Amino acid sequence: MKEDWLEELIAATGTDKRNERQMRILEAAVDMFSEKGYSATSTSEIAKRAGVAEGTIFRYYKTKKDLLFAIVMPTLTKFAAPFFVQTFAKEIFENTYDSYENFLRTVIRNRFEFARKHFPMLKILIQEVPFHPELKDEIQQLLAKEIYSRFEKIVHHFQEQGQIIELPTPAVLRFTLSPVIGLILTRFLLLPEEKWDDEAEIESTVQFILYGLTPRR
Incomplete structure (x- = not known):
């Protein structure tokens, strides 16, 4: 709310x-x-x-940009750090998973609820980050410092188990994140008034990441 x-x-x-x-x-x-x-x-x-x-x-606020940063920077340092990094890392990476599928389902549900709650400010970030290099640098540093190394361990673990094909971690991260971001943007930004079955959409996203558009045999 x-x-x-x-x-x-x-x-x-x-x-x-x-x-x-x-x-x-x-x-x-x-x-x-x-x-x-x-x-x-x-x-x-x-x-x-x-x-x-x-x-x-x-x-x-001395300028309109100061007002923007009064909103955006806390979103990064207070919301992104506790929710996207600290809480996210605790809720996601400190658990163990028997499959990459279960890991994906947990990640998507976690970020989906975060987006539902905080989308007005996330929307501002989406709109403004491309035009403010300092914001982009802040996000990149947060991701590199707090998320990437943990995600890399998950990827290597499931690659060793044969659940993920041998691709570089950045590629696995990109192929995993793109559908998730697409789901969130479509659900909350592009078509928020549509009648959504959120659980079905989350499940479809998990299956797409795992198997693409090719029918399973």
Whole structure:
């Protein structure tokens, strides 16, 4: 729910909950950046939606980019680190799996629920990361430091068992992530109003990663 991630954003940015104007500014900025994108959103529009004077925004944030980073950087450092890295690593990589299939199913369900809860801010990341190299560098460092080595061990383990073909780890990671990202983007960004059977879609994604489009014999 919206209130959940807003509460977490407020905590991550150190915003005083008693400062209602700043809370409304953050909430309005998330809404506007998510709906229209950063470049197409003006501070006057944010102020109008927040119900404050435009000058009030600049009391807390020197520029519109500072306001963007007040949202995006906590998403990376507070949400990406605990949820995508720390919690994700604990929930996923500290468990043992008897098959790559079960590992995939756990990963997809975990990230699917994360996306369901935090998609407004994830959408801002998706929109803005290509245009802000510092954000891209931050994400790359998080992935390289916290995720890649753990995923590599999983890949090598199941390659030794004959459950995954002998491909370089980056290729296995790419072939695994692409359908998962496609599912999440289609479900929450491109066609959110469609009637979805989420469990069936997750299962179809698992089977596609494992077997592609070729009928099993």
